[in-house]
Amino acid sequence: MTAFPAPRVTIKDVAARAGVSKGAVSLAFNHKPGLSEATRDRIFAAARELGWEPNLTARSLSSSRVDVVGLAICRPARMLGLEPFYMEFVSGVESVLTEHSCSLLLRLVRTVDEEVGIQESWWRGRQIGGSILVDFRADDPRVPAVERLGMPVVAVGHPSLTGSLTSVWTDDATAVKEAVRYLAALGHRRIARVGGAAALGHTMIRTAAFDEAARSLGLAGARQVATDYSGEAGARATRSMLTAAPPDRPTAIVYDNDIMAVAGLSVAAEMGLSVPRDVSLLAWDDSQLCRLTHPTLSAMSHDVHGFGAEAARTLFGLITGEGPGTHQVPTPVLTPRASTAPPDV
Numbered sequence: 001m002t003a004f005p006a007p008r009v010t011i012k013d014v015a016a017r018a019g020v021s022k023g024a025v026s027l028a029f030n031h032k033p034g035l036s037e038a039t040r041d042r043i044f045a046a047a048r049e050l051g052w053e054p055n056l057t058a059r060s061l062s063s064s065r066v067d068v069v070g071l072a073i074c075r076p077a078r079m080l081g082l083e084p085f086y087m088e089f090v091s092g093v094e095s096v097l098t099e100h101s102c103s104l105l106l107r108l109v110r111t112v113d114e115e116v117g118i119q120e121s122w123w124r125g126r127q128i129g130g131s132i133l134v135d136f137r138a139d140d141p142r143v144p145a146v147e148r149l150g151m152p153v154v155a156v157g158h159p160s161l162t163g164s165l166t167s168v169w170t171d172d173a174t175a176v177k178e179a180v181r182y183l184a185a186l187g188h189r190r191i192a193r194v195g196g197a198a199a200l201g202h203t204m205i206r207t208a209a210f211d212e213a214a215r216s217l218g219l220a221g222a223r224q225v226a227t228d229y230s231g232e233a234g235a236r237a238t239r240s241m242l243t244a245a246p247p248d249r250p251t252a253i254v255y256d257n258d259i260m261a262v263a264g265l266s267v268a269a270e271m272g273l274s275v276p277r278d279v280s281l282l283a284w285d286d287s288q289l290c291r292l293t294h295p296t297l298s299a300m301s302h303d304v305h306g307f308g309a310e311a312a313r314t315l316f317g318l319i320t321g322e323g324p325g326t327h328q329v330p331t332p333v334l335t336p337r338a339s340t341a342p343p344d345v
Contacts, residue, residue, distance in 0.1 A: 009051060010052075011025050014043065014050055014052050018039075018042045018045075019042070024043065025043055028043040028044065029043075029125055044125060066100065066319060067129065068128045069105065069128060069132065069312065069315060070118075070122050071093065071106050071107070072106075072108070072115045072119065073134060074111065074114075074135055075108060076108075077108050079228075079229070080108065083257065084257075084258050084288070084289055085258075085287070085304055088305045092308025092310075092311075096312035100316060102129075105122065112137065116145045119142065119146060123151045130153060130318070131154075131315075133153055133156065133165070135157075135201075136156075136201040136202075138161065138204065140162075143162060146165065152319045153318075154318060156311050157201055158172075158202065166318050166323070170328065170331055171331040172206050174209075174331050175300050175333075176206045176210050176254075179254050179334065180222075181213065182282075183252040184217045186280070186340065186341065187342045188343050190248075191252045191254065192225075193223075193225075194224075194238065194254070194264065196226065196227065196229045203256070221247075225237045225240075233260070234255060234259065235263040238263065238268070239271070242271055242279065251343040252280040252282065252340070253279065253280070255283050257284055258289045261283035261284070261290070261297055262293055265281055265339070276339050276340050280340040280343070281340070282298050283339075284299060285299065286300065286332075290337070293339075295337070296338045296339065298337045298338075300333065302330075306330075307329055
């Protein structure tokens, strides 16, 4: 029996599936005004279901101008405004986009699955020329989704999390081990870590590295807790640790971001504890916050602005075929300040 190829899906089929005219489909995919967001989303959904993509062969990014780059972040808007990391990272991305007369399309999403739909909508609607993906998880659904789309993407995450995607990443495991070794060298035996969201890949990497460092140094009193990166969560975790009985109370705490470390410093003051005499505190990223506190905060310093710029440069290189591919950026390094010292034993 002769096998006949499946009939080619057309714009008429998409229009029928979405319950609109062919003109409406054209407006949606050319990103023209005249449609509600609900109608536009319904058209993109119909196109995805049917596997239809307009003028795919005409979309040759290596030979065309890239005007917009996408970035979706799964964080609450209020928290994003308080988080120094993303403010610095986005400013680094923008510094490179400005050189290319390109704009950033920033979107906050509630879930990773929502982001998958957003990235597909952006790409199929020709709203972006490529995207930067952040905050990877184990078995992240964005990896197979963008691989299927063929969209130029730079993944900000360790290669163990990003599949075949081009990635830029920092060696967080080495940085965590350096932090633990530094505090142990000061004489601390009861070291704690206030980490970020447990589901995030870089949190998992830091958690495993902390445990490994503690075991290798024989630190039986080491402990960790996961949070949501907010100052409130950092304060709660710190308060819980510092109200424990002396054998269980840490003499040093490492935080996964600066805002939690600043909150931890406030909790220590609230409890009448002296930093660093009673407890040493070590932040991560080393934003301006670390130099504005009293005492100033020791930190694992990281050029976050440069990290964002490198992610953007790598994306443009991927689009033009002239980029470095997957590569590591400089590892965060210890910057000791007034918040760390030998324990008062």
